[in-house]
Amino acid sequence: MTETQVPRVDAAAGVTDPVLDVDHVTLRFGGVTSINDLTLAQQRGEILAVIGPNGAGKTSLFNCITGVYRPQAGSITLHPEGGKPRSLLRAKPSKVNRLGIARTFQNIRLFNALSAYENVKIGVESRDRAGPVSAMLGLPNYRREERASDARTRELLDFVGLRDKANELAASLSYGSLRRLEIARALGTSPQLLLLDEPAAGTNPSEKNELTALIRKVSVEMGVSVLLIEHDMRLVMSLATRIVVLNFGSAIAAGTPAEVQADEAVIAAYLGSA
Amino acid sequence: MSADALGAVGGRARLPGGLTRAYAIATGTDAKRLYSSLVLGLVLALMTGPAGSVTAPTSGIHHALLAPRVFGFLAFGLVVWLLLTFSGRVGPRLRGVRQRVAAPARAVTAHRTVRWSWYAVLLAALILVPRLLTGAYQQLLVDQIGIYVLLALGLNIVIGFAGLLDLGYIAFFAVGAYTTAYFTGSLPAKPPFEVTPFLCFPLGVLFAMLAGVILGAPTLRLRGDYLAIVTLGFGEIIYDVANNLKQTGGPQGVAKTVPHFVFGDYHWKLANLPYWYLLLGILVAVVIGVSRLENSRTGRAWTAIREDEVAAEASGIPALRYKVMAFAFGASTSGFAGVLFASKNGFFDPGVFTEQISILILVLVIFGGMGSIWGTIVGAAVLQFLPGYFRISGSSVFQPQDIYIYVGFLLIIMMIFRPQGLIPSRRRAREIGMAEAGIGSADALAAPGSAP
Numbered sequence: 001m002t003e004t005q006v007p008r009v010d011a012a013a014g015v016t017d018p019v020l021d022v023d024h025v026t027l028r029f030g031g032v033t034s035i036n037d038l039t040l041a042q043q044r045g046e047i048l049a050v051i052g053p054n055g056a057g058k059t060s061l062f063n064c065i066t067g068v069y070r071p072q073a074g075s076i077t078l079h080p081e082g083g084k085p086r087s088l089l090r091a092k093p094s095k096v097n098r099l100g101i102a103r104t105f106q107n108i109r110l111f112n113a114l115s116a117y118e119n120v121k122i123g124v125e126s127r128d129r130a131g132p133v134s135a136m137l138g139l140p141n142y143r144r145e146e147r148a149s150d151a152r153t154r155e156l157l158d159f160v161g162l163r164d165k166a167n168e169l170a171a172s173l174s175y176g177s178l179r180r181l182e183i184a185r186a187l188g189t190s191p192q193l194l195l196l197d198e199p200a201a202g203t204n205p206s207e208k209n210e211l212t213a214l215i216r217k218v219s220v221e222m223g224v225s226v227l228l229i230e231h232d233m234r235l236v237m238s239l240a241t242r243i244v245v246l247n248f249g250s251a252i253a254a255g256t257p258a259e260v261q262a263d264e265a266v267i268a269a270y271l272g273s274a
Numbered sequence: 275m276s277a278d279a280l281g282a283v284g285g286r287a288r289l290p291g292g293l294t295r296a297y298a299i300a301t302g303t304d305a306k307r308l309y310s311s312l313v314l315g316l317v318l319a320l321m322t323g324p325a326g327s328v329t330a331p332t333s334g335i336h337h338a339l340l341a342p343r344v345f346g347f348l349a350f351g352l353v354v355w356l357l358l359t360f361s362g363r364v365g366p367r368l369r370g371v372r373q374r375v376a377a378p379a380r381a382v383t384a385h386r387t388v389r390w391s392w393y394a395v396l397l398a399a400l401i402l403v404p405r406l407l408t409g410a411y412q413q414l415l416v417d418q419i420g421i422y423v424l425l426a427l428g429l430n431i432v433i434g435f436a437g438l439l440d441l442g443y444i445a446f447f448a449v450g451a452y453t454t455a456y457f458t459g460s461l462p463a464k465p466p467f468e469v470t471p472f473l474c475f476p477l478g479v480l481f482a483m484l485a486g487v488i489l490g491a492p493t494l495r496l497r498g499d500y501l502a503i504v505t506l507g508f509g510e511i512i513y514d515v516a517n518n519l520k521q522t523g524g525p526q527g528v529a530k531t532v533p534h535f536v537f538g539d540y541h542w543k544l545a546n547l548p549y550w551y552l553l554l555g556i557l558v559a560v561v562i563g564v565s566r567l568e569n570s571r572t573g574r575a576w577t578a579i580r581e582d583e584v585a586a587e588a589s590g591i592p593a594l595r596y597k598v599m600a601f602a603f604g605a606s607t608s609g610f611a612g613v614l615f616a617s618k619n620g621f622f623d624p625g626v627f628t629e630q631i632s633i634l635i636l637v638l639v640i641f642g643g644m645g646s647i648w649g650t651i652v653g654a655a656v657l658q659f660l661p662g663y664f665r666i667s668g669s670s671v672f673q674p675q676d677i678y679i680y681v682g683f684l685l686i687i688m689m690i691f692r693p694q695g696l697i698p699s700r701r702r703a704r705e706i707g708m709a710e711a712g713i714g715s716a717d718a719l720a721a722p723g724s725a726p
Contacts, residue, residue, distance in 0.1 A: 066588060093587035102588070109585035111578050113704040122578050125571045126590030132599060135570030136563035142570070149571075171708055189590045 011040035011244045011254040018079055019044040019193050019225045025074030027060055034060040036249035047219050047226040049236045052246035053269060058229045059106060062195050066103050067096040081192060102191035104182040106198045112171040116181050119170050120156050123188025125149040160184040160214060176207030180214060193225045200232045215239055308355045315351025319344050322676035404550050412546035414662040419655050420553040421611050426638040426654040427560050428607025434645035436600035437580030439502040441632055442509025446605040448516060448627040449485045450478035450612020460532045463521035471535050471617040482609020483602045490601035494594055509632050516624040527623025532616045549618050565647055576600060577701055637681055643695025645702040653696050
């Protein structure tokens with residue numbers, strides 16, 4: 001299939017209060033175009049799912065948003081709540097995180113030799129201000145921040161249901177727990193937008209149900225917008241407010257789960273067209 | 275098996291059978307290992323022996339294998355064999371004992387009073403015992419042990435905590451030393467104002483830290499091997515500059531003696547004890563500061579970067595800033611040691627700041643246990659004490675100039691049996707254990723993929 005045959009849709013249509021704007025973004029690796037003039041927007045508070053066949057550019061999109069890759073063209077803008085819009089194009093990953101976007105990884109990337117507690121705390125305390133000298137001298141501002149971070153860390157471990165695993169090494173946790181721990185670490189940085197890269201990959205059905213509930217809780221109770229990449233259609237269809245379908249780096253369909261399921265271009269992309 | 279088998283041979287001494295058994299033992303794995311261990315001892319004896327001369331080319335070999343000397347090395351070979359042969363058999367049993375003892379032991383040591391009284395006893399010993407030593411040992415304590423423990427503690431921040439391989443660490447020591455020489459007017463280049471050596475501490479630390487930041491900011495974007503090579507180059511540059519510049523006195527070293535510390539009317543001169551107490555004070559401060567740092571946000575951020583830089587960045591940790599910070603901390607510790615060294619010794623030349631010393635400090639850290647504060651201290655103290663001891667006691671078996679042969683050998687043995695070091699840090703030991711089990715990489719040095 002050549003690129004000219006790919007139908008294009010406007011995946012930004014109908015978004016009135018965007019939290020994230022991806023505008024005409026193109027990312028190439030040498031001669032390979034990974035993302036091709038992609039435009040999409042996410043409404044504040046919604047769970048937006050990005051689906052598509054392997055190699056459609058989903059993870060590349062995440063890496064562009066979080067500053068790991070730098071796209072050749074286009075712009076990516078974060079609209080923080082009550083703040084000025086911020087371009088993410090030249091920001092380093094840590095800066096993007098500070099602006100309010102946290103992420104998890106397709107192939108879980110936790111700090112394996114640290115405990116679950118420490119993993120979450122690293123995320124939480126990345127916002128603290130006390131420097132190394134305050135820590136060495138044990139100054140009051142450092143102690144105060146430590147107490148606050150400890151409380152927040154425990155809160156988050158409770159939130160994802162890992163309280164009783166707090167002191168276990170990350171590497172010793174079960175797969176579903178690892179996924180939840182990674183979400184807790186990401187939430188520790190108090191994001192406005194949470195990027196989840198295949199959070200249910202490799203989990204068993206009961207873990208999958210727990211994750212679905214957790215993601216819904218993140219969206220409803222914390223009010224965090226969620227951008228989700230997932231292959232598990234049942235999970236996507238039950239969670240997503242809206243779905244964008246990518247193929248060959250472009251959006252080929254966008255809409256509610258019901259609309260997308262009925263879309264001919266989507267069926268063609270997944271099953272192949274005659 | 276060998277001991278039992280030997281007994282059995284003696285017991286049922288029917289000749290042909292016994293001979294076959296003896297033959298089997300003499301050609302068995304254990305025996306072969308014994309032969310190679312003994313040969314290893316002999317090779318070491320030869321390598322570390324005196325050189326031959328034109329008139330008597332074999333005298334080197336002859337003297338190397340002379341009576342008291344060679345037995346030392348054979349004993350060494352025997353110890354290696356015992357280690358190789360029995361560590362596998364004794365190890366599990368020892369581990370069982372250790373596990374049984376560990377819980378009650380920890381209950382005792384974890385108790386605050388016990389721990390603090392242990393620190394108090396240690397400190398009292400460090401204050402009192404040097405008074406009883408002879409001058410030669412006092413000098414060893416300050417020049418070889420104290421300063422190097424301080425250097426190793428600084429490098430431990432860089433390599434143990436942040437996981438950055440710095441092969442030019444001695445350069446910051448040189449910066450501290452030359453800063454002192456410059457500001458006390460001891461270099462051919464004269465400073466705008468002269469200060470007393472004590473005031474050189476802030477200056478030396480500041481300049482070393484600046485050097486760390488200047489080197490770190492552009493180069494810490496590199497990973498693993500590349501960073502190591504750049505730091506190697508930096509160390510060489512500082513050495514070459516010091517060696518070739520007229521302003522530094524070139525290879526002749528400083529122009530006139532760097533003044534010793536002055537405290538009111540009291541001049542420290544060449545006495546060792548005041549320097550030792552100064553060093554001890556600094557070491558205590560550094561140990562307290564660094565252990566707090568390790569368990570703070572900064573220490574965890576370093577661990578995070580070391581384990582997975584991509585994930586650390588994604589969790590809001592600006593990796594570059596933290597790496598530069600680690601470099602600056604390490605460099606300032608090194609600079610501090612440099613000031614002390616310059617003022618204590620009075621005279622120095624660039625030969626003190628060679629690459630070899632950088633490697634030696636690295637070895638001290640690896641030997642003691644990367645990332646472990648107590649490991650670094652004990653490792654550095656032991657490795658620095660031994661050559662000094664052999665020099666002072668005039669041993670004919672071990673000659674101090676051969677230290678690198680032994681150190682190299684020790685490192686190989688360590689890497690096989692105890693890669694985590696003498697007293698490993700808990701985090702590091704876990705990482706190594708996981709790397710052996712195939713989970714993740716042990717080190718940021720191994721440079722995990724830069725992007726997912």
